[in-house]
Amino acid sequence: MAVVEERSRKRRKVEDGTLFHDSSFTSAAQLRNLLQLSQKTTSEIKTAIDRFSNFLSGISKEQQWEVKQRQLNILKTYCDEQFSSSHDQVDFPDLLTAWTNASQSNDEPVLAAVPAALTQFFRAVSGNLEFREFGLSLCHSLLKRDQLRLFDRGLSSPRTKDHLITSCLQLLTEVVSFDAGALASNVFGRRDLLYRRLDGILSQMHRGDEPRATAPVAALEFLVANLKYLDTASKSELISQGKTLHVAIRSLPNQRSNIIIESLLSLEMSVLFDQNLSKQLKIRCFNSGNLSALAKVYDVAQGGSEEDKNSHEAVRDALHHLLLQVCATTKGVLLPQTGWYPAGFSPEVLQVDDEMIDLGLDSPYYSDDYYDKVPIKNNTISTFIQTLHPEKDILQANLITSTFAAAPELVADYFTKKRKFLVPPSDDPIWRGQFAFLFSVVELPVPANCGWHDGLPDMPPPPLSVVIESILPRPLDRATITKCLHMKEDIMTMSAARLLTIALEKLDSVLKMFELAQTKSHLWAQACTRLINLFLERIPQLQDTITALQSLAKDQERVRTAVLECIATYYRVLPSLAAGSKFDIGPTLTLILRRLGSDALDDDKRDAFEEQLPHLLQISDVSPTTKWFHRSTADTLSLLAELLKYCVPRPGDLLTKQAIPVLKALLCGKGVLSTHTRSPEALLASLTSTKKWQPEDTTYQFLDNCMTRTMQRPVKYLDQLEQEQQAVSDSRPLSLLACCIADQWSFVVKKDEKKEAKNIAEWIAKLFSALDAAGENYRVITALEQKMMENPGHDDKSKAILEKAFEKQRKKPTTLPEPEGEEETAEKHVSSNLSNTKQPSLSSPSEEPTVDLDEIFPSPPRIPSSLSGLDRWTDPDFETEIQSGRLSNLLRCLISPDQEIRLQAFHTLQTVIHAVEQSTYPEKTQLYLLLGEASETIRSLTTFSSPDSPPPPSIIAELAAHMLPVVADPSSPYYRKTNEFLLTTPSWQPVTRILPYWVSNTFLSEPEADDTDLGGSGNQNAQAHEIERLLDLLVHSLRNEVDLDLFRRGHVFTRLFSYFLAPLCSKDARKKILDVVHRAVAGVKGGSDTLITRAGVREWLAVAAEVRDHSGHGSTAGHFDREIRRLVVVVRKEIEENCDREAVERWEADRPIFRAGNLQKHGSKAGEGTGGVQGQVNADSDAGMEED
DSSP: OHHHHHHHHHHHHHHHHHHHTOOOOSSHHHHHHHTOOTTSOHHHHHHHHHHHHHHHHHHHHOOOHHHHHHHHHHHHHHHHHHOOSSTTSOSSHHHHHHHHHHHHHTOHHHHHHHHHHHHHHHHHHTTOGGGHHHHHHHHHHHTSHHHHHHHHHHHTSOTTOHHHHHHHHHHHHHHHHHHHHTTHHHHHHTHHHHTTTHHHHHTOOOOTTSOOOSHHHHHHHHHHHHHHHSOHHHHHHHHHHOHHHHHHHHHGGGSOHHHHHHHHHHIIIIIITOTTSOHHHHHHHTOHHHHHHHHGGGGOOOOSSHHHHHHHHHHHHHHHHHHHHHHHSTTTTOOOOOTTSOTTOOGGGOOOOTTSOOOGGGSTTSOOOOSSOOOOSOHHHHHHHTTOOTTTOHHHHHHHHHHHHHOTHHHHHHHHHOOSOSSOSSSOHHHHHHHHHHHHHHTSOOOGGGGOTTSOOSSOOOOHHHHHHHHSOTTSOHHHHHHHHHSSOHHHHHHHHHHHHHHHHHHHHHHHHHHHGGGTOTHHHHHHHHHHHHHHHHSOOHHHHHHHHHTSOTTOHHHHHHHHHHHHHHHHHOGGGGGGOOOOOHHHHHHHHHHHTOTTOOHHHHHHHHHHHHHHHHHHHHOTTOOTTOOOTTOSSOHHHHHHHHHTTOTTSHHHHHHHHHHHHHHHHTTSSOSSSOHHHHHHHHHOOOSSOOOOHHHHHHHHHHHHHHHHOHHHHHHHHHHHHHHHTOOOOOOHHHHHHHHHHHHHHHTTOHHHHHHHHHHHHHHHHHHHHTTOOHHHHHHHHHHHHTOTTOOHHHHHHHHHHHHHHHHSOOOOOOOOSHHHHHHHHHHHHHHHHHSOOOSOOOOOOOOOHHHHSOOOOOOOSSOTTTSOOSSOOHHHHHHHTHHHHHHHGGGOSOHHHHHHHHHHHHHHHHHHHHSOOTTHHHHHHHHHHHHHHHHHHOOTTOTTOOOOOHHHHHHHHHHHHHHTOTTSTTHHHHHHHHTTOSSOOSGGGHHHHHHHHHHSSOOSSOGGGOTTOTTSOHHHHHHHHHHHHHHHTOOSHHHHHHHHHTTHHHHHHHHHTSTTOOHHHHHHHHHHHHHHHHSSTTHHHHHHHHHOHHHHHHHHTTOBBOSSSSTTBTSBOHHHHHHHHHHHHHHHHHSOHHHHHHHHHTSHHHHHHHHTTTSOGGGTTTTHHHHHHHHHHHHHHTOO
């Protein structure tokens, strides 16, 4: 019975407990009675506090407004009763007394229940203004000494007492947050007791064999509340302590997703976006250690459910957004930086003194020693991003690239520390990740002004060792990219090809920016050259890319497209590389054009071919090995005709718009069509189909045959055209193609194919009509028509076909569309201007740009006016004398106009020669030989006894000065050629052979050096560099009439003019050739007359103005160079101003082609372009025949 009674009592106790926990109250008196705890037992106190907590929790959860308001009124009445009446008293005295007693008796249930109930109270009344005054008073009560000790005891509980720690932290969080943080600073003021255990609580790690602790979460929420509500001074002190914040960040990966996201948002809103916090304080908060700890949240574990996956992505996105704000914006730790200019590099203070020797980028004032370490300003970010793993996580890769875009200085710094790939090229996830990351780095835009403030500095460019890392990072070396290109996996080959394409385009952008800055300093031009060299060291050779293309199977069209785009970019950005390539893309382009014309091609193949066509066209246009007019035995049409056939029926296609300028340049450049009219448009219009006519294959074959013949035998048709022009007394231009067509028509008739002949005849009629509309010589066209009809090989039917075609066309003459596009209009305008100057009219020229050639072209070395400083040679240091130019000045005194100076210089030179022989100078043998031969040559040409003897030719002294640095440096690439010349004869007689020797030896023989031996030569090969060196010598050697006569007799101008028109002639070489012409005109009396009558300079200038740039790099490749064109116009104007007009006109009158032009000079407008290109070429030939 006793056992039964005990069980009954226990059962009734549970029932009573259930009833006792009823949280419904109807009056404040019930609450007061419930919480009068002084006479109750421990279990009753715990039960009463729990019931009060349930009541408060019910208020928070209540949805019905009336019920909630009634409960709040009851609570408000009770709170008014519990309000402390003085500062010494506390609010809720019963609860706080129970908390104190529980601490003394070590009653843990009550110790946890009281702060939990108070926490629930703050949550219930939060946002209700009626409780604001009581809540603040309660907060003050909780911050009194006795309660602070209770908090300290709870926070100091061992880890196993997690519920005690959690309840205290939650209550403190509510106190900090109450009334928008009204007492947050008061709480922080008690940090000696309330915050000292925070680090240890936050660092508690979850163990797999025990339930997850709630104390670290509560501590994190408490810290978040502090960051949100503390004033600036208190928050600054909290951040400055550092350790608490670092431990909190390190604990984030162990928290739930919602806690992590809330903490990240708090860091962003309460720290990062707080404008009252200083930049230095934010940097201290987000130091490299904290950022690295934050980055570990990227790797937070992901659950298997769909909800876990979504929350995992939400965490990563929140973290990524925060880190982007921290690292890639000025709101975070990002400091102002100067892009590609390292910290401490101040280019604007490097001013060059006039007395300083300009060493360019080799100057000690310009440092580029940043291969191993780059000084930067954002060291915090630099240290942080080194800890990331972009090869494993796309978000981390995106973070780094975004940081690079915001702070370009970090790119070179990053890759000086991470120089190689983690794994070799293979189909491995790690390799794919790191390659994708590096690809995204290459894709980054070029920083404006190289990152330097608001504009490019006035002096040097940024260090190229820094620039190259942003264009092509160090891990992407030549061996790695080449290996990827040659791998048998499509994705690897495509990726490598695409990477090279992007890198080349980025290099092109950088070079364009450097070119714009060349007006500020010549160092930028030198930087272009060196940057190209650095880039070429990292990328595969062009031949490797071509080999990769040739090794592709027929079905790998997508890969082929990527590789072709890469090769086309090679040719466009660095067209000089094409000069050494023997790769002819023409057969491939011909095959694809033919296959696209077939109806049997499937859609996938057609799309692939159409993508490849622009790249093939670009390669063909730049490559010097393209055989445009070649037709193999298996082909019916040449590449040029195939392209024409493809483009004519597709006038609106993108490829056609790209191909038309190429076709025009080819046909006009080879003399097939006239350069002074719209003949290319006329040809295209003649081939356009109509309702009743379309060109057949035989018509294209006939056209192809005529274009090839015109290109191969232009002299025949030039003579024919000249005869026709004289016969009709009309010297307007006409395309040579028309003459060839008239000549070849008889062979069409002989085939006796009436249908084919009819189609060809109708096309000829359309072409002649279109040429007339294009402004060509109508009288000659009419004469050609008449001759075609009078051909003795015609039968009546053939003649009728031709007559009918011409008659039909006369009834409906062809009209040409108006030119479209600024470039085309500009080209037409320039061609028209040049056409008016082809026949060298000596009337006053039209308005030309004002350019001072003496400012553009550097002055040649001055001949000393005395021997002052050059007459003492006691124990000379010949290495110093050569480098300083003192010995060169002595040699130039030998060609002084003053005979006394020449005589003194000659005797001084004998002293120098003797000193060389007796010296210990390592290269004294070569130097003695050079000075001795120069002395003997001067001796043989000079009569010192005659006071009126002219000075020797300038070439002797300038050549000797030119060779001085070469004989002093055995490693010079010109050393062997120089010594061969010195060992030929003991003197340089006859002098007339000096210039032909060096011109021939430079232009027509291979250079001694390889391209790679010329470190500063950039995009020029060794021969181009040697030619430019010769041009410098020629400019210095042209001072008087004797020098000009040597130039003329040595056919120097003929060779220079020919090289100027060569596709591989660089822009610098063209400017130097124009400088030679300028020196002949401005510096030599009668120079203009000699160039006009003996070198055909006006005709050459007319053609030179239309030369396109096919060398070097950048956007000018393949286009007209406006600077060169402007210089050509100014040089032409200078020639006309300095020539003897009457003498030139008398000379013209003695030549038939100019007489024919003079007959039309005062006639109609059609005669203004007298002579045409053909007449000019003949005039040039006549002038050349008069050479001595």
